[in-house]
Amino acid sequence: MAEAIELKAHTRGRTGTGGARAVRREGRIPGIIYGGSDKPLNISLETKEVSKQISTGHFQSTVYMLDMDGTKIRAIPRGVQVDPIRDFPIHVDFLRLAKNASVDVDVPVHFLNEAASPGLKRGGVLNVVRHEITLRCPADNIPDSIKVDLAGTEIGDSVHISAVKLPEGAVPTITDRDFTIFTIAGRGADEAEAEETTEEEEEEGEAEEPKE
Structure with a gap:
């Protein structure tokens, strides 16, 4: 306590x-x-x-x-x-x-192991939907933060509150839906390659001298 x-x-x-x-x-x-x-x-x-x-x-x-x-x-x-x-x-x-009171508090979300996310390594972007989560928890056991592990996450992944381990005795005040905490967004590999090809073609075109 x-x-x-x-x-x-x-x-x-x-x-x-x-x-x-x-x-x-x-x-x-x-x-x-x-x-x-x-x-x-x-x-x-x-x-x-x-x-x-x-x-x-x-x-x-x-x-x-x-x-x-x-x-x-x-x-x-x-x-x-x-x-x-x-x-x-x-x-x-x-x-x-x-005594034994419970309170509603806004608890910040901390993200761990970004370096272990294949999606982020491939150029994906961490799209944080909830920077804080309102929890109802015992007044004597208010957490400093909610820790969310990014290890193994890929582009396109979407993680909801049901997948997050909450501190003992704590429950989200939103109970009518399994709300999203974060997603991993990013460009597809084909789109990235297409952009690179276009840039190379433009550079080659600029380098060529016009014929008379």
Whole structure:
């Protein structure tokens, strides 16, 4: 079970636009914790620490332990508002996590063994249909990535979610179809040869001197 990352948080008494601005002037980001049987809780967090976590690229698929002056709340980020001009976070939403909770998260797809793909070796192109897959998985076992093996794939191959090994306890949220993860696209050998022949003929024609 992955250990939750601890983040210091503070109770935020004043709400609204004015309260949020006051929090930001103090070097903090306003936020809210919602979900479960408890009432929503207005909080603030250190801007530097939140920005550091966002830069990992896994912020919204990471479970955090929010330390509220000794009271700890287990939660996962569910939304980040960003300043449209200066591109820094200005508000964060967290979802409380009950014991044995499951969550929906977007997990990146990582492709392995490209060098072992005969189709790619022959000039094929990896056409990625899904760079991320939304999974429903235990909050204590959120995968960093989904690994897809390209070894043995040929031009024209199409691989679907049913052929991909998912982490234990994880299932795709799309259940009504066997959706495509990637295909190997490329030109046929005859087309490539025809292009090469045409180029050679054009070069030979340019090299010949016109007859008088």
